[in-house]
Amino acid sequence: MKRYRLTVAYDGTAYHGWQEQSNGITIESVLNETLSEVLKEEIHVIGASRTDAGVHAYGNVAVFDSETRIPPEKISYAVNPYLPSDIRIMRSEEVPADFHPRFTDSVKTYEYHIYHGRIMPPTRRLYAHQVPVPLNLEAMAEACRYIIGTHDFKCFCAAKAQVNSTVRTVLDVQVHPDKPGAEEEIVIEVKGEGFLYNMVRIIVGTLLKVGVQAYPPEHVKEIIESKDRREAGETVPAKGLFLREIRYTK
Amino acid sequence: MKRYRLTVAYDGTAYHGWQEQSNGITIESVLNETLSEVLKEEIHVIGASRTDAGVHAYGNVAVFDSETRIPPEKISYAVNPYLPSDIRIMRSEEVPADFHPRFTDSVKTYEYHIYHGRIMPPTRRLYAHQVPVPLNLEAMAEACRYIIGTHDFKCFCAAKAQVNSTVRTVLDVQVHPDKPGAEEEIVIEVKGEGFLYNMVRIIVGTLLKVGVQAYPPEHVKEIIESKDRREAGETVPAKGLFLREIRYTK
Numbered sequence: 046m047k048r049y050r051l052t053v054a055y056d057g058t059a060y061h062g063w064q065e066q067s068n069g070i071t072i073e074s075v076l077n078e079t080l081s082e083v084l085k086e087e088i089h090v091i092g093a094s095r096t097d098a099g100v101h102a103y104g105n106v107a108v109f110d111s112e113t114r115i116p117p118e119k120i121s122y123a124v125n126p127y128l129p130s131d132i133r134i135m136r137s138e139e140v141p142a143d144f145h146p147r148f149t150d151s152v153k154t155y156e157y158h159i160y161h162g163r164i165m166p167p168t169r170r171l172y173a174h175q176v177p178v179p180l181n182l183e184a185m186a187e188a189c190r191y192i193i194g195t196h197d198f199k200c201f202c203a204a205k206a207q208v209n210s211t212v213r214t215v216l217d218v219q220v221h222p223d224k225p226g227a228e229e230e231i232v233i234e235v236k237g238e239g240f241l242y243n244m245v246r247i248i249v250g251t252l253l254k255v256g257v258q259a260y261p262p263e264h265v266k267e268i269i270e271s272k273d274r275r276e277a278g279e280t281v282p283a284k285g286l287f288l289r290e291i292r293y294t295k
Numbered sequence: 296m297k298r299y300r301l302t303v304a305y306d307g308t309a310y311h312g313w314q315e316q317s318n319g320i321t322i323e324s325v326l327n328e329t330l331s332e333v334l335k336e337e338i339h340v341i342g343a344s345r346t347d348a349g350v351h352a353y354g355n356v357a358v359f360d361s362e363t364r365i366p367p368e369k370i371s372y373a374v375n376p377y378l379p380s381d382i383r384i385m386r387s388e389e390v391p392a393d394f395h396p397r398f399t400d401s402v403k404t405y406e407y408h409i410y411h412g413r414i415m416p417p418t419r420r421l422y423a424h425q426v427p428v429p430l431n432l433e434a435m436a437e438a439c440r441y442i443i444g445t446h447d448f449k450c451f452c453a454a455k456a457q458v459n460s461t462v463r464t465v466l467d468v469q470v471h472p473d474k475p476g477a478e479e480e481i482v483i484e485v486k487g488e489g490f491l492y493n494m495v496r497i498i499v500g501t502l503l504k505v506g507v508q509a510y511p512p513e514h515v516k517e518i519i520e521s522k523d524r525r526e527a528g529e530t531v532p533a534k535g536l537f538l539r540e541i542r543y544t545k
Contacts, residue, residue: 054414054416054417054418055417055418056417056418056420101417101418103416103418121414125414130417130420131417131420132417133414133415133416133417134414135414135416136414156476164304164371164375164383164384164385164386165383166304166353166383166385167304167305167306167351167380167381167382167383168304168305168306168351168353168422168537170306170380170381172418221475221476224474224476225471226406226471226474226482232476287418
């Protein structure tokens with residue numbers, strides 16, 4: 046029995062999120078079914094990040110244990126042809142038997158795409174959130190500075206979430222402006238060791254409030270200090286969010 | 296009766312191309328139906344570029360004549376809510392009654408997206424063509440130089456096409472390398488005053504032959520001189536092609 050790690054990319058549009066559930070198709074359930082079928086044994090993956098319905102990924106991570114004789118790096122090629130076209134295993138490798146994708150230190154990078162033109166081009170409709178008003182990107186960039194660091198981020202945690210501690214470390218938040226070929230689309234990149242439920246989407250919602258000048262950048266410091274979810278911005282829609290990478294630090 | 300010009304963007308995935316036909320839904324037929332419904336008169340658009348099934352657009356152009364009292368620039372906002380989410384009118388304006396979108400001089404810009412990593416991320420599956428081998432971008436850029444200019448491009452014209460002359464002017468061809476946020480994806484940009492049937496897709500197929508070093512860049516000159524479709528590369532798939540812009544020069 047060996048443990049394998051998969052780097053999984055998906056278009057979240059058609060799924061009820063990562064985690065297996067009774068009332069809809071999920072990434073996890075499709076992976077379990079397809080891996081079990083191809084490897085001819087019952088497979089249960091353990092996911093690193095239980096992304097919400099509609100969230101996309103370039104590099105979520107899952108591990109599973111198997112008796113397969115397929116060489117580790119070939120598992121992706123063996124399984125991909127049996128997966129639906131909106132899920133792909135980008136990479137497969139063997140890891141130590143005690144490697145756990147959630148309990149091992151890692152740096153996660155998320156991207157959030159915002160289309161800020163007046164009419165959204167249809168080819169971006171499933172992959173960006175539209176905010177059809179001018180955004181002050183400098184103010185947003187300044188606000189990022191108050192978020193970076195280790196803080197009690199209770200204000201950025203969905204009210205329904207139950208966790209022991211709402212202290213987290215945000216390593217970086219950056220606002221990338223439009224670039225040629227993707228005019229009128231900005232990308233907010235958020236890097237951290239771990240996030241609270243909906244935290245990235247609430248951070249983006251709060252930065253957007255700064256962007257539309259509902260309040261000045263320094264007000265974000267007060268929002269964090271308030272520890273009050275109601276002080277922060279909205280939870281922006283799932284479709285703009287991409288889990289880009291999970292990098293294990295050991 | 297006034298003439299209106301629409302700049303139309305669409306995700307071509309679900310359509311049998313632009314031009315109205317009996318055996319499938321097209322962009323033109325959806326526009327005709329929706330405009331007729333919203334403006335309460337029978338509308339027939341004239342399109343600038345009859346893109347093929349699966350080709351996308353940020354800026355195709357269509358004109359139509361109407362008695363509507365909706366201010367020209369508001370037509371887009373009036374009609375968009377009634378269009379399917381994969382078609383959007385990006386802009387609407389009044390033009391002279393004799394403006395014809397095909398017979399007026401223009402510069403058309405196309406983009407072709409190529410994902411050259413080994414496994415295609417699902418969120419790109421509908422918008423890029425995968426070529427999972429290393430590409431020599433310098434050789435491709437050098438080959439572009441032989442295409443730019445006014446030539447008899449018979450070699451780049453689909454065999455079934457019937458045209459009087461296969462002489463066209465290509466104003467620019469550029470190979471844009473990967474950029475941050477779109478790793479392993481190159482974009483080939485082609486600008487011209489007019490193109491033969493499938494010409495952009497055959498140019499890209501030929502540049503890819505140079506990219507995989509099937510022949511050296513200077514062989515493209517010989518291919519053009521041969522005037523033989525069989526000498527050029529394959530017609531690459533429609534899904535990687537975007538009609539970015541049609542700029543009228545007068």
